[in-house]
Amino acid sequence: MPDFPALTPHDDLRAFIARCFRSCGMTETNAEQAAGLMARADLIGQDGHGVFRLPQYIRRIQAGGLDVNAQFRTVEERAATALIDGGNGLGHLVMNHATQLAMEKARTTGVAWVGARHSNHAGPASLYAAMPAEEDMIGIYVAVGSANHMPPWGGTEMLLSTNPISIALPSTNNPPIILDMATTVAAYGKVKTAAQRGETMPEGWMIDKNGQPLTDPNRASEGFLLPIGGPKGYGLSLIFGILAGTLNGAAFGREVVDFNADSETTTNTGHFVIALDIKAFADPAQFKSDIDKIWQEMKSSPRLPGFDSIRLPGERLAQVTQERSEHGIPLPATLLAVLNTLAQDLGVAPL
Known part of the structure; x- marks a missing residue:
């Protein structure tokens, strides 16, 4: 079944993260600062490093592996x-x-x-x-x-x-x-998000210990990143x-x-x-x-066949940030379910 994303306003996501941190004993100032940075990660399109990581951080806090203040x-x-x-x-x-x-x-x-x-x-x-x-x-x-x-x-x-x-x-x-x-070749956060979404990895991200391509993110422990x-x-x-x-x-x-x-x-x-x-x-x-000027030189230079444009590092980040600022941050249904369960466990208002 397709994992259709729900579009969540940036401010709502930031407020939710702050609620979760406060429920674990983090001060208001620290919770707001941490939530702002985490929600910023989702806003700029770094989905493997934003709210996706929140349940993991909360587990570490609850287990005593991280000092909230x-x-x-x-x-x-x-x-x-x-x-x-x-x-x-x-x-x-x-x-x-x-x-x-x-x-x-x-x-x-x-x-x-x-x-x-x-x-x-x-x-x-x-x-x-x-x-x-x-x-x-x-x-x-x-x-x-x-x-x-x-x-x-x-x-x-x-x-x-x-x-x-x-x-x-x-x-x-x-x-x-x-x-x-x-x-x-790929950050491990991309492997984890692919697993949660039921997706496969492209060949070239990981190989197993026999040197064979590994494309199932649920088998990541059997191999390593390249x-x-x-x-x-x-x-x-x-x-x-x-x-x-x-x-x-x-x-x-x-x-x-x-x-x-x-x-x-x-x-x-x-x-x-x-x-x-x-x-x-x-x-x-x-x-x-x-x-x-450098930006313009790169963008206006001749392109190879099959390329519709030349992009600079940070260009997609800016485009995604503008799009998500206007329309909201897409949260896959699987992730939203995990976050709502977390909210219930912590006794805070869900997204």
Whole structure:
């Protein structure tokens, strides 16, 4: 049976998420902030990292694996750098704090790098790269994924995660250029949403341990994700994991806890965010005008047969955001049923 989506206004979704968090003891301020970031993920089309993850977060809170009102602590700090201990708090709150600190420092130092440890899953990478871009800065965000789904190139033991990166650059007349990608061909959130919707995966996302294509998302545990570009993607995942994990004293390799299967153990998730103030290199207005020019050059360049247009990173994000802002966020019937059950269990008003 087709899984027809219900269109839910963004504000309604945000309010629902906040109700669920408050019911678990989260303060009003934290619940509103976390809900805003999670609903933003759905608004921009990152369906595998938005409200879809809410039941998983609630399970972890109820099992004692996440502190809903964690206190953040600055472990190390210099003029242009800082290391934040998230106290096992919700990753969205930890990384919002880290990103705000990075931007504050970058206004003085030109560029700032803030790392975080003892955090948790924080949603899509673009949430945090886009924040500096809104302030005439360039944002860069990298994280250690919250479960290992990929072996080192040529191996079979899953020691690496999707370890995503996002880079955001502002423009004047066009949407910001926002690269948001995993170091695997597909993010694991896409595997989970495909399973919930009863869909199959394209060949090339995963293989089993015999090297054969794996297209049934319900059998994901029998195989692993493939890196982008073969050994190049493996190399990126390794380096990103070291910079976001090992450097910060966060989990990497065999230390990574699979938060999909374990709701009790502290994950010690690591991230870092970089904010680069454009004024340290160029006039922001001129830089953003140059980005508009680059945008136009790419869009107007000759196309290969079969391509109706050339797209830039962030273009679809902007289109989806506008569409969902006007018409609502599509929630598949299967997901809506899960969320309504969650609401009933928590004693809050459903969507």
